[in-house]
Amino acid sequence: MSVDTSKVATSNRTDAATAKKPGPAGSLATWADDRLGLATAMKKNLRKVFPDHWSFMLGEIALWSFVVLLLTGVFLTLWFNPSMGHITYEGSYDQLRGVGMSESMASTLHISFDVRGGLLMRQMHHWAAAIFIASMMVHLLRVAFTGAYRKPRELNWVIGCILLLLGTLEGFTGYSLPDDLLSGTGVRAADGFLKATPVVGTYMSFLLFGGEFPGESIIPRLYIIHVLLIPGILLALIAAHMLLLVYHKHTQWPGPGRTEQNVVGYPMLPVYAAKAGGFFFMVFGVIALMGGLMSINPVWKFGPYDPTKVTAGSQPDWYMGWPDGLLRIMPSHMESVIFGYTISWNVLIPILLVPPLMLVILMLLPFIEGWITGDKRDHHLLQRPRNAPTRTAVMVALMTFYGLAWAAGGNDIIAIKLHLSINQITYFMRIAIFLGPLLAFWITRRWCISLQRHDNEKLLHGYETGIITRSPEGQYAERHLPISETAAYTLTARERDEIHAVGGDTDAAGVAAPNSRSEKLRARLSSWMYRHNVQKPTRAELEEAHHHAEHEAELQSGLDHPADGHQFDDHRLRDTDEVPLRDH
Amino acid sequence: MSNDDNRPVNGPDGTPEPYSDETGADSHVPAHRAAEPIADPGLPAHTWRPTDVDPKAERRAERQIAAMFIAAMVFSVLFVVAYFSFEVGDDWDTFAGMGASTLALGTTLGITLLLIGTGIIHLARKLMADVEIVEMRHPAASPPEDREATVEALNTGLDEAGIGRRPLVRNTMLGAVGLLGLPAVVVLRDLAPGNALDIGKLAHTIWEPGMRLVRDVVGTPILASEIEMGDLINAAPEAMFPSEENGYPELHGAEEQAEKAKGAIIIVRMDPDDIIPLEGREKWTVDGIICYSKICTHVGCPISLYERTTHHVLCPCHQSTFDLADHAKVVFGPAARPLPQLPLAVDDEGYLVAQSDFTEPIGASYWEREKQ
Numbered sequence: 001m002s003v004d005t006s007k008v009a010t011s012n013r014t015d016a017a018t019a020k021k022p023g024p025a026g027s028l029a030t031w032a033d034d035r036l037g038l039a040t041a042m043k044k045n046l047r048k049v050f051p052d053h054w055s056f057m058l059g060e061i062a063l064w065s066f067v068v069l070l071l072t073g074v075f076l077t078l079w080f081n082p083s084m085g086h087i088t089y090e091g092s093y094d095q096l097r098g099v100g101m102s103e104s105m106a107s108t109l110h111i112s113f114d115v116r117g118g119l120l121m122r123q124m125h126h127w128a129a130a131i132f133i134a135s136m137m138v139h140l141l142r143v144a145f146t147g148a149y150r151k152p153r154e155l156n157w158v159i160g161c162i163l164l165l166l167g168t169l170e171g172f173t174g175y176s177l178p179d180d181l182l183s184g185t186g187v188r189a190a191d192g193f194l195k196a197t198p199v200v201g202t203y204m205s206f207l208l209f210g211g212e213f214p215g216e217s218i219i220p221r222l223y224i225i226h227v228l229l230i231p232g233i234l235l236a237l238i239a240a241h242m243l244l245l246v247y248h249k250h251t252q253w254p255g256p257g258r259t260e261q262n263v264v265g266y267p268m269l270p271v272y273a274a275k276a277g278g279f280f281f282m283v284f285g286v287i288a289l290m291g292g293l294m295s296i297n298p299v300w301k302f303g304p305y306d307p308t309k310v311t312a313g314s315q316p317d318w319y320m321g322w323p324d325g326l327l328r329i330m331p332s333h334m335e336s337v338i339f340g341y342t343i344s345w346n347v348l349i350p351i352l353l354v355p356p357l358m359l360v361i362l363m364l365l366p367f368i369e370g371w372i373t374g375d376k377r378d379h380h381l382l383q384r385p386r387n388a389p390t391r392t393a394v395m396v397a398l399m400t401f402y403g404l405a406w407a408a409g410g411n412d413i414i415a416i417k418l419h420l421s422i423n424q425i426t427y428f429m430r431i432a433i434f435l436g437p438l439l440a441f442w443i444t445r446r447w448c449i450s451l452q453r454h455d456n457e458k459l460l461h462g463y464e465t466g467i468i469t470r471s472p473e474g475q476y477a478e479r480h481l482p483i484s485e486t487a488a489y490t491l492t493a494r495e496r497d498e499i500h501a502v503g504g505d506t507d508a509a510g511v512a513a514p515n516s517r518s519e520k521l522r523a524r525l526s527s528w529m530y531r532h533n534v535q536k537p538t539r540a541e542l543e544e545a546h547h548h549a550e551h552e553a554e555l556q557s558g559l560d561h562p563a564d565g566h567q568f569d570d571h572r573l574r575d576t577d578e579v580p581l582r583d584h
Numbered sequence: 585m586s587n588d589d590n591r592p593v594n595g596p597d598g599t600p601e602p603y604s605d606e607t608g609a610d611s612h613v614p615a616h617r618a619a620e621p622i623a624d625p626g627l628p629a630h631t632w633r634p635t636d637v638d639p640k641a642e643r644r645a646e647r648q649i650a651a652m653f654i655a656a657m658v659f660s661v662l663f664v665v666a667y668f669s670f671e672v673g674d675d676w677d678t679f680a681g682m683g684a685s686t687l688a689l690g691t692t693l694g695i696t697l698l699l700i701g702t703g704i705i706h707l708a709r710k711l712m713a714d715v716e717i718v719e720m721r722h723p724a725a726s727p728p729e730d731r732e733a734t735v736e737a738l739n740t741g742l743d744e745a746g747i748g749r750r751p752l753v754r755n756t757m758l759g760a761v762g763l764l765g766l767p768a769v770v771v772l773r774d775l776a777p778g779n780a781l782d783i784g785k786l787a788h789t790i791w792e793p794g795m796r797l798v799r800d801v802v803g804t805p806i807l808a809s810e811i812e813m814g815d816l817i818n819a820a821p822e823a824m825f826p827s828e829e830n831g832y833p834e835l836h837g838a839e840e841q842a843e844k845a846k847g848a849i850i851i852v853r854m855d856p857d858d859i860i861p862l863e864g865r866e867k868w869t870v871d872g873i874i875c876y877s878k879i880c881t882h883v884g885c886p887i888s889l890y891e892r893t894t895h896h897v898l899c900p901c902h903q904s905t906f907d908l909a910d911h912a913k914v915v916f917g918p919a920a921r922p923l924p925q926l927p928l929a930v931d932d933e934g935y936l937v938a939q940s941d942f943t944e945p946i947g948a949s950y951w952e953r954e955k956q
Contacts, residue, residue, distance in 0.1 A: 049719040086837070092673040114673050119686045120693070152724035185885055188845075189901060192883025192948035202783045202950045207772065211780030212842040213884070249721055257627030263719050264627065274708035281701030285694045292690010307845035308800055308820065308878060310886045312900045327883075327918060328902045335920030337954050344949040346918045347883060380721055412903060422903055423916055459621075489622045539621040 050272045051252035051265035055142045060276060061135035064283035065128045066238065072125040073227065079115055081107040082177060082223035084216040093300050101179070101304030104219045108178040108299055124291030129174060131287065133167050133319045140164060140362075144395050146382040148251045149366040151375070156244040159237050161363045166234050168319050173226040175297065175317050179219055182297075184305025185314050187218060196347035214307060254381045254493035256486050263380070313412055325408030326350030329429045362398070372525045374500050386455070387494050389448035390529040393441045400440035404433050445532070452534035455491050458483055459537055460545035480549070492536045500526035627718070635710045645710040652703035656696045663692040787956035789821070789846040791926060791941040796822040796830075797851060797875065805935040808870050811853045814892040818878065821847040821938075846946055848878035848886060849926055851936070852908055854895055862911040868927040870936065875926040876912050877946040880904055882919040884948040897923075920949065 022030060033039045050056075083103040089096050091106065092113040111118035140160060143149050149157040172190075176183045191213045194205040210217030249263045258264050266272050302311065316324055327350040334346040369391060370376075385392040407414065408429040415422040462480035470476050482488075502516075502523040537545070634641035666688035670677065677684040725731070747754045773781075796805045800818045803825030811817065824844055826832040835843060856872040868874070878886045885901035895909040904917030912923035924946045927939035945953055 047717070049717055116667055116670075116672050116685055117689050118672075119683065120689045123686075124690075185901065188885060189883045195948050195950040196883075198951055200951075202786070202952055203781070205950075206781050206783060207775040209776070211776045211838060212785050213845055214838075214841050215780075216838045216841070217775075248724060249719070256625045257718070259624070261721055263721060264716050266714070267717055270712050271708050271714070274704050274712060278701045278704030278708065281697045281704065283701075285697030285699075285701055287694075288690055288697055289694030290690075292687055292694060307841065308818065308848035308886050310888055310900055312889060314885070314901050324902070330918040332904075332914045332917060333920050334918070335949060340954050341951050342949045342953040343951075344920065346920050347949075350918075378721075378723060412900070426903065426917075485622070485625055486628065489625055492621050493624075537621055542621050 045246070046269045047267040048246065048272075049249070049263050049265045049267055051250055051258075051263055053253060055146070056250065057279065058135055058139040058142050060279055061283055062132055062139055063238065063242075064280045065132040065135060065287065066234070067280065068128040068284050068287050069125060069132060070231070072121045072128060073231075075121045076111060076118075076125060077227060079107055079111045079118065080104070080177070080223075082220045084179065084214075084219050089304075096300060096303065099304060102219065104177060104179045104223075105299070105304045108180070112300065120288075120291050122291075123294070123296050124287050126175070126296045127290040127294070128287050129171050130296075130318065131283075133164070133171060136160070136164050136167055137319075141395065141399070144365065145385040145392060146251070147379065147388055147391065148382055150379040151366075151370060152378050153244070153248055153251075154366040154370070156241060156248070157366050158363050159241050159244070161359060163234065163237055163241065165359055166230055166237070170226060170230045170234065171317055171319060173222045173230065176222050177219060177226060178297075178299045179305050180299035181302040181305050181309060181311060182299070182314060184214070184307070185310050186316055186320075187305075188213065188307065193347055193351045196344040197352060198341075198343055198348070214305075249380070251380050251382050255490045258381070258493075260378070260380050313416070315410065315413070318406075321409035322402050322405040323351050323355045323409075325405040325411070325429070326354055326433075328411055329405075329408045329426055329433065331430065358398075358401075365394075372500070372522055372529055373498075374522070374526070381493070383494065386448040386451040387533075389445045389452070389533055392448050393445035396444040397437035397441040401433065401437045404429060404436050408433070449532055449534055456534060456537055459488055459491055459542065461549060482546070482549070494536060496535050497530040497533050499523075499530050627716070630715055633710065633714060636714075642711070645706070649703050649707050649711070652699045652706065656699035656703065659692045659696040659699065663689060663696065666692055783950075783952060784956060785842075786947075786950065786953075787945045789941055789946060790823045790843040791821050791847060791938045793938065793940050794931065795938050796931070797849065797928075797936040797938065798822045798825055800848065806851070807934050808873060808930045808936050809934060811851065811873055813853055813855065813872070815851075815853050816890040816892075816897075817851040818888075819849050819851050819875075820844070821849075823847075846879065849875050850878045850887070850890075850897065851875045852890065852892075852895070852897075854892075854909060858895065858909045860910045862925075865911065865925060865927070868925060868939070870928050870930055873928060873936065874908060875928050875936075875938075876906075876908065876923040877926065877942060879923075879947040880919060881914075881921040881923060881946075882917070882948065887923070 029039070081103045085103045086100055087103055087106055089099050089101050089106050089109060091097070091109050093109050096109065108122075111122055113119070143157065143160070172186070176187050176190075191205050191209065194208065195201045197204060205213065208218065208221065209215040210221075250265075252258050252263055252265070266275075303309075315321070327347065330346045330350055332346075334349070335342065335344050337343075408426070411422055411425045411429065414420060414425055462482040465479045465481050467479040468476055469479055483491075500523050502520055635645050636642075666685065670683075670685035670688055672683065672685050726734070742748060747757075797819045798805050798821070800820040803820070803822070805822065806817065806819060821843075822830055823832040824835070824840070824847060826834050851873060852875075853871075853873045856869070859869060859872065859874060861869070878888075880887050880899040880901065882899065882902055882904045885899050887897050887899040887904075887906070889898040889900055890896075890908075891898070895907055896905050896915065897908055897912075898905045899917065899919070902918050904919035905915050906912040906919070906923050907915045908923075911925060914920065914922060924942045924944050926942055929937050929939050931937045945956060
């Protein structure tokens with residue numbers, strides 16, 4: 001079959017493809033380069049290679065939803081009035097006409113009911129915020145589960161964790177702005193959290209609120225934090241995150257031809273730029289559909305904030321749910337008075353200590369892992385979660401903790417929807433929050449190790465064909481067939497785990513090792529981390545197994561033609577002259 | 585971000601060897617992979633897509649992409665049409681419970697964007713070159729000579745500055761810059777200007793002896809006799825509803841909001857025999873009518889959910905539950921302290937009045953609470 005491939009690029013050059021005569025794009029680039037000197041930097045970056053995998057798209061969702069947040073947010077600021085001045089609502093929404101409320105609430109209602117597209121933008125903004133934080137968290141899990149946070153990307157991991165924290169704070173300040181009953185309740189709880197801070201808490205509350213709660217300052221102050229301070233930092237950190245991504249080059253999955261030394265994929269210009277740019281429109285479009293079709297935060301149903309009122313089923317936005325859940329499952333009477341000063345453990349522990357502690361643990365994960373393994377090499381090949389059972393199990397334990405705390409934050413909703421006792425749910429959660437993560441750790445690790453064993457089975461004995469044969473003696477056996485070379489190579493493209501050994505108490509010169517105690521701890525942890533892992537087979541083991549399989553096949557076949565088993569399935573080898581077309 | 589080409593990240597045996605001069609010539613299949621159980625078969629051969637080899641398929645893809653872009657233009661126009669044809673404000677039509685304008689704008693905008701996005705991605709997948717290319721990686725660290733030069737420049741610079749040799753200058757400079765933190769902090773003092781920072785206010789509410797309890801929405805005083813057994817009434821201090829008749833001064837803005845936030849109460853009536861009075865509070869109730877602060881002692885939500893058979897009241901925020909028959913002690917949930925009780929009496933006209941302010945600060949705990 002003759003193929004005209006003249007128009008398909010086959011270049012793998014790393015320098016710019018400078019045409020002899022620059023076209024219009026080239027002329028423009030020349031003009032710009034005369035003034036900006038960008039050619040040196042762009043030479044490599046225009047055709048920078050990005051590897052392809054669906055999971056690399058999760059962070060992109062976060063990036064693009066942030067852009068949607070900026071666009072819709074700017075639209076909202078054109079009408080929103082962040083003032084706590086008290087006015088009587090006279091707008092279009094009948095049920096609240098004549099009701100006293102703050103100007104921020106009134107302008108929110110104005111945007112929702114009297115500005116065309118205003119409600120759409122409000123709902124898109126809120127949905128985009130929910131998606132922003134959700135995609136950051138899923139992206140974080142992807143990075144952790146595949147070991148992408150290992151050297152040299154630890155600092156980018158830390159930046160990512162800070163982005164998650166800032167995104168959450170940005171969300172909280174944002175949904176507080178309309179000054180409706182629900183958000184006002186959240187602000188009052190936040191005031192309670194501030195006041196629970198030892199020593200300076202009361203003053204922090206008074207300074208933030210401009211006096212006693214609720215004051216008339218909190219909404220304008222949250223506003224400037226929401227539209228300037230946090231977005232500014234977010235923007236700067238996202239830029240740093242992306243720059244480091246470009247500098248380190250993206251990680252990739254191991255496979256034939258994909259090594260620690262290279263990166264295989266499509267060039268930034270045109271394929272990756274088109275895919276990523278197209279994906280921006282997709283994210284934007286989905287958010288627009290959600291904003292048009294799905295109601296979110298209907299503040300007109302809650303009414304304006306009144307410090308003496310509250311509704312049943314008060315819930316913060318979903319990403320605030322887990323500290324709220326921890327708060328809910330604290331046992332009663334956790335408060336002490338020491339030297340006449342009050343310490344509210346019931347707030348201090350679930351809000352001011354555990355969430356920051358969890359964040360610190362999260363940020364330290366790559367450093368702790370690096371210290372235990374003693375691995376100083378750069379890592380660019382991703383690991384399958386099963387091939388790092390302890391890390392995967394730690395992450396699942398953390399997820400379980402998060403999930404249980406989050407569910408506890410909805411204990412009232414669960415009680416109502418499932419007709420359960422709220423007290424029993426809470427008692428259950430008080431215990432489950434400790435036992436759940438341990439159980440999840442144990443199950444996950446064993447599960448990973450079983451999957452590793454299964455991989456080795458496939459390598460050594462092939463895959464299960466589902467074909468049952470009966471020998472002349474009447475013995476039934478399932479036929480296994482070898483997996484393809486590509487699949488086999490991909491399965492073995494991982495490193496053998498090395499348990500860190502204690503390097504003796506003295507060094508070569510006979511001087512006592514300075515850190516022998518920490519070395520011992522490290523050796524113990526390393527053994528705890530790796531001891532149960534299944535290592536890939538050696539070449540000898542593979543050959544031995546294959547030899548055995550061939551022998552078995554011979555015994556089993558007894559046919560007049562080679563019984564490779566493929567006559568039963570769809571894995572028959574294609575004729576070599578038949579050029580297969582790519583099917584995706 | 586400059587790097588030499590062809591510097592392998594790890595040495596052939598997988599150990600860190602970032603600056604080795606031996607550059608693996610055959611970098612696609614490095615030596616250490618060869619020692620693996622299965623040798624790296626190398627990148628699979630490129631296969632052609634139908635659009636690469638079949639002009640018909642290519643033109644079909646072109647037509648599909650152009651159709652998407654044209655449809656996107658149509659939906660953009662529809663967006664504009666929807667903007668001008670659907671009203672908002674008073675006469676917003678509903679469609680399946682949704683405002684017609686919001687619904688139409690959202691769907692047309694969403695579909696426009698999705699069509700553009702799908703078109704571009706389809707273009708990238710079907711018509712742009714799909715040859716995967718290989719780029720070599722470089723260690724994140726700079727080359728050693730760069731590092732040395734930088735350290736040298738740093739040292740030269742520090743040396744020429746001479747700060748290290750002049751501890752007096754260095755220490756006073758650090759002191760001066762460090763002390764700048766003080767103005768930076770102090771300048772924020774007026775976030776709560778003047779006596780707005782008086783935290784003593786947390787210990788007092790607007791309640792005073794003889795002040796009537798009034799219904800929280802309409803502000804009418806409450807006759808002790810009109811409360812039925814099992815009732816829960818949300819109430820407020822009369823001073824929140826100033827009039828010429830009662831003579832309380834007008835409250836405005838932040839002051840009004842703060843007093844409202846602190847003064848809210850709940851009044852319940854139960855069988856007087858059910859009440860277990862705390863020592864010293866025997867005379868705080870009127871015929872089984874008992875009054876507590878409405879503000880939860882946990883983080884300050886207004887409590888609201890009352891169960892008359894058990895006399896329990898539950899905070900909807902974090903489910904702290906208080907037994908109103910037994911000095912509102914905590915029976916469940918994260919709260920630590922009972923709700924403060926307001927001592928009640930009746931005036932000559934039979935209306936409920938406060939005997940005094942609360943005897944302790946209401947609402948969430950704070951550091952200085954016991955000191956006030």
